[in-house]
Amino acid sequence: MNPSLAAGAALTVAGVVGYLVGVVEPYPGRAFSVTAVMVGVTLLAIGRGGEPA
Incomplete structure (x- = not known):
């Protein structure tokens, strides 16, 4: 798996969870x-x- 893709997914999920907790x-x-x-x-x-052609 691409490291940028994995980091982007993790940060996005963590950010959304943090936002939802902050709303509550x-x-x-x-x-x-x-x-x-x-x-x-x-990052996602x-x-x-992908690679440039």
Whole structure:
């Protein structure tokens, strides 16, 4: 498995879970969950990009 793809999936899932927990119970630093989702989606796109032809 592509390391960028795996890291992106992990960060996206962790960010979404962190966001949902922050909606239920506000905690310091919960805004970093949105950053984790943005970075995770970017890494997913890079990981799925494939080799240039």
